[in-house]
Amino acid sequence: MDIRAGGISRDETRTNLVKVAAQLLHEQGAAAVTTRAVAQAAGVQAPTIYRLFGDKDELLDAVAEHVFAVYVADKALTRDSGDPVADLRAGWDTHLGFGLANAALFGLLTDPGRSTRSPAAAAGLEVLRARVHRVAAIGRLRVAERRAVELIHAAGTGAVLTLLAMAPQDRELDLADAMYDAVMQTILTDAPALAEDGTTAAAVAFRTVVPKLPMLTDAERALLSEWLDRATHL
Known part of the structure; x- marks a missing residue:
């Protein structure tokens, strides 16, 4: 179905x-994105946008979803370095x-009303979960995977929003570094065999392979997962 002269389709x-x-x-910025301005720049009538x-x-x-989907897809294609902690x-x-390069868009993405229904935001979290999972698999997590994901996500969002609230010339990027280091001290062990909480790290690591144990029934895998979740204080 064409909606304007020249044979340009609705999807196009x-x-x-x-x-x-x-x-x-x-x-x-967001204030510039008016229906009139967008219609004029795109060469269509304003009612087209409403339709x-x-x-x-x-x-x-739609804009937030499009831009963030491209960003997440690029992240998902990034090749692992072989060091899960470095990849994190x-x-x-x-x-x-x-976030710093897309200030207005980041504001849209962190709006709770929008982010909760965004497939791209959900895909972004899956990329983070996958990276945290690889850290857990090598025995470097001292907390459960879900907890680590929540802490990193909250810290990352907060760091970007705090820096965006500052004038560009006043932004202290080491604030974000300090935030990252604080989170890593909370969720990472120093080394799998030497950490004080090696038992927890081992439980978290073992939890990553439970779904892949073919010798167990579904009920046995569920029970083992529950026990390991208790061990990691979920």
């Missing part, structure tokens, strides 16, 4: 509007860089 028009709005958001998105908020949702730090640095 929608995609173009999202890209135009994303550029306005990045260059001028495709309903209102400005839905357009902004690299992910933190990438997250920080993305």
